[in-house]
Amino acid sequence: MEERTAGFGLKKNGRGKFNLVDLLFVLLIVGVLFAVVFWLDPFSLNVFGSAEKNVVLEYTVEIEYVEASLVDNVRLGDEALNAVNKAPMGHVSSVRNDILYAEVYYDSEEDTVSMKEYPDRYNLQITITADAVFEEGKGYSVMGSRIAVGGAYSLTFPEYAGSGYCVSIREVG
Numbered sequence: 001m002e003e004r005t006a007g008f009g010l011k012k013n014g015r016g017k018f019n020l021v022d023l024l025f026v027l028l029i030v031g032v033l034f035a036v037v038f039w040l041d042p043f044s045l046n047v048f049g050s051a052e053k054n055v056v057l058e059y060t061v062e063i064e065y066v067e068a069s070l071v072d073n074v075r076l077g078d079e080a081l082n083a084v085n086k087a088p089m090g091h092v093s094s095v096r097n098d099i100l101y102a103e104v105y106y107d108s109e110e111d112t113v114s115m116k117e118y119p120d121r122y123n124l125q126i127t128i129t130a131d132a133v134f135e136e137g138k139g140y141s142v143m144g145s146r147i148a149v150g151g152a153y154s155l156t157f158p159e160y161a162g163s164g165y166c167v168s169i170r171e172v173g
Contacts, residue, residue, distance in 0.1 A: 052135045054132070055134050055171045055173065056129065056172045057140055057170075057171060058129050059127070059168065060094075060128075060167050061165065061167070062124065062126075063124045065101050065123075067121065074095050074159070078091065078157045079092075080126070080130075080156075082143070082145055083161060086156075087142075087144065088143060089130060094125075094127035095127070096125040096126075100117045100119065101121035151165065
């Protein structure tokens with residue numbers, strides 16, 4: 001029912017307006033939904049910053065073509081440092097130094113392919129244990145250096161320096 005008022009046009013019915021009570025009701029519903037989601041999984045909303053977690057990481061770096069006289073220069077417990085910025089990358093927890101270096105050899109006369117081993121060269125597989133950070137979507141990092149299988153790393157130890165590739169990663173704690 002519409003009525004004319006003196007000089008102000010049509011008077012509308014109060015129904016259909018969005019008022020303060022409606023706003024409070026909507027805010028209450030949104031708050032309850034937020035609380036339920038936060039209660040179920042508090043890190044899904046990324047309220048506390050990035051979804052980082054601290055882990056103990058064990059990763060293995062393989063350094064190829066190492067002279068036989070140098071294979072014993074990396075020892076258990078040695079500290080590994082990033083050769084670029086001297087940041088600590090962890091401590092040596094295992095060293096495998098008995099793998100002969102080999103490369104593919106093609107014999108054109110016989111048209112064969114074989115592996116040619118070098119008796120005075122070895123592959124070092126150095127397993128390093130370090131405190132790391134895992135961040136969803138980014139992976140692992142140790143002191144700001146990303147650790148990934150296939151990644152190239154230049155490392156220094158007290159009596160050896162070399163470059164190699166990460167061949168395995170696993171969380172140990």
